Amino acid sequence: MKKASKLCMAFYALMIFLNLLPLIPTSLKGIMGLFFITISAVRIGYRDGLITATLWIVLGYINVVFNINVDYRYTMTNMFLGTGLYFFIAHYLGKTTEELKKKNVQLKNEIKTGEKIQTDLKNKVTVIQSLMDTIPSPIFFKDLDCLYIGCNQAYEEAIGVKEKDIIGKSPYDIYDVELADIYNKIDHELLANADVQKLVYETVVTYADGSVRNIILNKGIFTDERGKPMGIVGVFTDITDKKEIEILKQDVVEKKRIIDEILEQEKIKTEFFSNISHELRTPLNVLLGSIQLLERYSEDDIYGSSQGKVMRNVSIMKQNGYRMLRLVNNLIDITKMDASAFEIHLRNYDVVSIVEEIALSVSSYMESKGLQLVFDTEVEEKIIACDEEKIERIMLNLLSNAVKFTPTGGTVFVGIYQQEDSLLIKVEDDGIGIPSEKQEEIFKRFCQIKDLFSRQHEGSGIGLNIVKALVEMHEGTISVESQINKGTTFTIQLPIKTVEEEAAACKSLSKQDLVEKISVEFSDIYTTSSLSIENKALEKYID
Structure with a gap:
């Protein structure tokens, strides 16, 4: 501050000295005045510019008054003209300078503010980047x-x-x-x-x-x-880990499902073998009982007088022999199917004739059981590629089930229809029916619907599984529709196609073969009462 005051005093002293110096011409002093006013207005400020202009004008009048090397007329003219010029320059330059100074200060403040904002922004960006990096x-x-x-x-x-x-x-x-x-x-x-x-x-x-x-x-x-x-x-x-966890969870669920299925299969197999044991034991007991009775007849030498009883025992032995044969055949077949060794031999047969002959062959048997068989076909003849023996087995199995689960007085219906490129064979009864939730299970191996089986409704639980396999080997399908206490309908759908061979075969079953097959398939259909009566008669005779 002191240094600035000294410079200011020196400036004004120099200005006074030069203005009052006689050696300097008046015209030059006018130019010097403009110079000092400009310097003062620009460097110091508006007020100092006006002071400098006033001081320079006063010094000019002093020169005139004291006649310091001046031309009075010329000097006065310049003084009047210069006064306005001096004040104009001082005012203009001073104001302009002050405006520039204000704008300069404002600009500096804005620059500082901008620098602060930039610094804050940079800090914020650094913080955000640091946060993002975490x-x-x-x-x-x-x-x-x-x-x-x-x-x-x-x-x-x-x-x-x-x-x-x-x-x-x-x-x-x-x-x-x-x-x-x-x-x-x-x-x-x-x-x-x-x-x-x-x-x-x-x-x-x-x-x-x-x-x-x-x-x-x-x-x-x-x-x-x-x-x-x-x-x-x-x-x-x-989400890789999450996906892997989900896969592991699914794998665990799938493995648990497989384990549950295995356990369920083991349970079913256990029940199956228990049932098989019963299925084998029952006919064996009957066979042994009949043999013992025959031995007694032989010992007592009463064959001639008890020929009827002997024949009944022979019939019982034969029926139970067929029953055991049927069971063994089924077990052998499912073993072959598991080993992919079961084959069918396709030839061109009139399947309508095969189904009709089987239906008519069992009609008399059904009548003896108090049932009515109805056969109907919309197709008189249809040659398709099939295995005659397997078709016979399919039909006999379905018919034996219908007989087994249909009460006396009921009706079994067999129908044949054509549907586009397929042949439909239906076996329908009005028996006890199958629960809806169990209808898919009946085709599974070893499956038995517990509520349906009693001493009067026995079975191994593999018959329908074999039937389904045989139908599928013909590239067909089998389905079931049933209502409790209203009956059951099995529908077989076979493709209508033929195989290349010299001539279409249409053979008739020999009576003896058909009778034996019917006897085998129907061997497990008998009533407890009939066996009881027969056994009582035998026991009475032995006693």
Whole structure:
């Protein structure tokens, strides 16, 4: 401050000295006045400029008054003209200088404010970047041209590229073309659709370490304070571990299901073998009882007088022999099926004739059981490729089931129909029926519907499984419809096609063969009462 005051005093002293110096011409002093006023107004300020102008004018009048080397007329003229000029220059330059100083101060303040804002912004960016780097999920930013403008440390580690190396790059510079096409398409769709602010989709990404990760990619638009879109932000959410856990859970559930199925199969097998034991024991006991009675007849030598009783025992032995044969045949067949050694031999037969002959052959047997058999066909003849023996077995099994589960006075219906390229064979009864929840299970091996089986309704639980297998070997299907206490309908659908051979075969079953097959398939149909009566008669005779 003192230094400035000294300079100011020296400035004014110099100005006074030069103005009062006689050696300097008046014209030069006028120019010098302009110089000093300009310097004062520009360097010091508006007020000092006016003071300098006033002082210079006063010094001019002093020169005139004291006649210091001046031309009075010329000097007075210049003084009047100069006074206005001096004050104008002092006023203009002073005001202008002060305005410039104010603007300069304002500019300096704005620069300081801008520097502070920039520093704060830089600090905020540093904080945000630090926070982003602590986030384990990879994050990236793109501009409106879909070029990268930044990312966090997790993204750097994921793709194996530093942030400075991805800025200004596109997805094609980082990912393979196929994945880059997907990303680029989604980015442009997001930017083009103003109604969509966020997109979420699942993708697979190969990380820099070679690991393949399942990713949920969230992409959204980020905007400025006015809501104008600035670019795209994307966040990776790694769900690989979650997926693996889900797979493990599914695997555990699947293994548990398999274990439960195995346990259920083991339970079914245990029940099956228990039932098989009963199925074998029952006819064996009957056979042994009949043999013992025959031995007694032989010992007592009463064959001649008890011929009727002997024949009844022979019939019982034969029926139970057939029953055991049927069971053994079924066991052998399922063993062959498991070993893929069971074969069918297709030839061209009139399947209508086969089914009709079987139905008519068992009609008398059904009548003896108090049942009525109704046969109807819409097709008089249909040659198809089939195995005659297996068709016979299928029909006899279904008919024996119908007889077994239909009460006295009931009706069994057999019908044949053509449906486009298929032949339908229906076996329908009005028996006890099958619960709806059990209808799919009856075709499973070893399956028996417990509520349906009693001493009067016995079976091994493998007959329908074999029937289904035989139908499928003919490239057909079998289905069931049933209602409790209303009856059951089995529908077989066989394709109408033939095989190449010299001539279509249409043979008739020999009576003896058919009788034996019927006897085998129907061997387990008998009543407890009939056996009881027979046994009582035998026991009475022995006693």
